[in-house]
Amino acid sequence: MSDQTSIWQERHQISMARSKKSQELLKEYDATVYQPALKSLKERCAAAGHGRQRLWDNGIGWAWNECTACGARVGDAFET
Numbered sequence: 001m002s003d004q005t006s007i008w009q010e011r012h013q014i015s016m017a018r019s020k021k022s023q024e025l026l027k028e029y030d031a032t033v034y035q036p037a038l039k040s041l042k043e044r045c046a047a048a049g050h051g052r053q054r055l056w057d058n059g060i061g062w063a064w065n066e067c068t069a070c071g072a073r074v075g076d077a078f079e080t
Contacts, residue, residue, distance in 0.1 A: 045070035 026034075045051070050067035053074050057063040065074045 042067075042070045042072040045072065050074045 045067060050072065051069040052067075053065040054068050055063060056066055066072070067074050
């Protein structure tokens with residue numbers, strides 16, 4: 001294994017450990033504050049009528065429209 005490969009693997013492990021720790025620390029906050037607030041925001045945006053929409057396509061057959069104001073998935077990307 002080359003030195004570059006082992007350095008990349010070590011960096012990857014460090015990054016993954018940080019990501020896991022961040023997720024653990026934010027789990028309760030996300031469940032009690034962030035997700036409810038985001039849900040409320042998206043509901044208010046839907047009630048007002050979602051704004052402009054952007055088409056997202058993952059390149060393997062899934063596509064969807066997304067409200068550019070609140071980020072919610074809106075309608076069917078293939079509606080005409």
